[in-house]
Amino acid sequence: MPASVVIPVHAAGPRLLQCLVALKAQDLPGGLRIILSLDGSFPVPAGVASLADSIVTGVHGGPSAARNRGFRASTDPVILFTDADCVPEAGWAASLTAAVEAGADAVKGVYSSGGARIVQRLQQVEFEERYAGLEPGGAVDMVDTYSSGFRRAALEECGGFDEQFPAADHEDVDLSYRMAERGMILRFEPGARVVHEHRPTLAAYARTKFSRGRWRAVVTRIHPGRSISDRYVTGSLRVQLALCAISPAAALLAFVEPLVPIAWMAAFLFSCIPLIRTALRVDPPVSPLVPAFAFVRGAALVCGLCAGAIRGGAA
Numbered sequence: 001m002p003a004s005v006v007i008p009v010h011a012a013g014p015r016l017l018q019c020l021v022a023l024k025a026q027d028l029p030g031g032l033r034i035i036l037s038l039d040g041s042f043p044v045p046a047g048v049a050s051l052a053d054s055i056v057t058g059v060h061g062g063p064s065a066a067r068n069r070g071f072r073a074s075t076d077p078v079i080l081f082t083d084a085d086c087v088p089e090a091g092w093a094a095s096l097t098a099a100v101e102a103g104a105d106a107v108k109g110v111y112s113s114g115g116a117r118i119v120q121r122l123q124q125v126e127f128e129e130r131y132a133g134l135e136p137g138g139a140v141d142m143v144d145t146y147s148s149g150f151r152r153a154a155l156e157e158c159g160g161f162d163e164q165f166p167a168a169d170h171e172d173v174d175l176s177y178r179m180a181e182r183g184m185i186l187r188f189e190p191g192a193r194v195v196h197e198h199r200p201t202l203a204a205y206a207r208t209k210f211s212r213g214r215w216r217a218v219v220t221r222i223h224p225g226r227s228i229s230d231r232y233v234t235g236s237l238r239v240q241l242a243l244c245a246i247s248p249a250a251a252l253l254a255f256v257e258p259l260v261p262i263a264w265m266a267a268f269l270f271s272c273i274p275l276i277r278t279a280l281r282v283d284p285p286v287s288p289l290v291p292a293f294a295f296v297r298g299a300a301l302v303c304g305l306c307a308g309a310i311r312g313g314a315a
Contacts, residue, residue, distance in 0.1 A: 109192025213304020
């Protein structure tokens with residue numbers, strides 16, 4: 001079955017060429033059409049442009065608008081998405097397309113790696129914990145666009161991505177929830193692997209998690225039932241969010257009852273056990289840093305959730 005892959009591009013970054021070279025090397029019996037969808041006006045290097053089958057242009061409106069323009073420029077029955085900073089591995093397109101051919105309306109792939117820095121390796125551990133909770137070929141609650149495939153008719157039925165989401169944050173969650181609400185089938189395909197460079201510093205990671213929290217608050221208002229039951233958010237993370245939310249109170253209570261912060265720390269360390277186990281399985285040297293990493297994650301998400309509840313978003 002023929003497929004098109006859409007890559008939204010806001011700037012021709014250094015990994016875009018690697019992404020396109022990897023896509024050109026994909027072996028898909030029905031053929032793979034590469035569509036660059038430009039989010040705004042900027043020059044595209046000749047070497048990059050020559051690898052694309054088509055380039056779709058439009059005003060700067062965010063990745064949702066760019067993805068919509070891109071998939072609507074195709075008539076293929078299967079639409080794949082990846083990002084300009086991702087490099088698909090061999091078999092990526094075939095894995096996603098096969099899952100759609102088997103009956104899925106949307107398919108979620110994985111990050112295979114995220115960089116060599118300590119903080120990047122910890123982020124990959126975080127993803128690996130989430131992947132471990134999903135069954136290959138099984139149902140999922142959301143499909144991330146960094147490695148994904150869709151039945152084109154399903155995208156059209158849902159109206160594509162909501163362009164009120166202005167950034168690359170939770171627009172794919174919103175689409176996934178809308179698809180699930182229509183009874184569509186969302187599947188997990190761990191064979192659809194892409195190489196990525198995760199956030200290079202802890203500060204950049206914290207800023208990303210703050211944004212995730214803010215837009216999670218927006219999506220929760222739109223889809224309250226789906227957000228609460230989302231299996232992609234692990235139980236241990238939910239506990240850590242609650243603990244981070246009460247951490248200021250626990251610190252203040254130390255002046256009254258010194259055992260309160262000790263109990264808080266014990267509870268938080270206990271909640272880190274699943275993530276530590278994942279680290280010991282996939283990247284043992286970073287496992288001692290998991291609790292500190294988890295606290296930064298939880299604190300940033302809680303702050304973002306509060307900001308989203310107060311300020312809301314464009315959606």
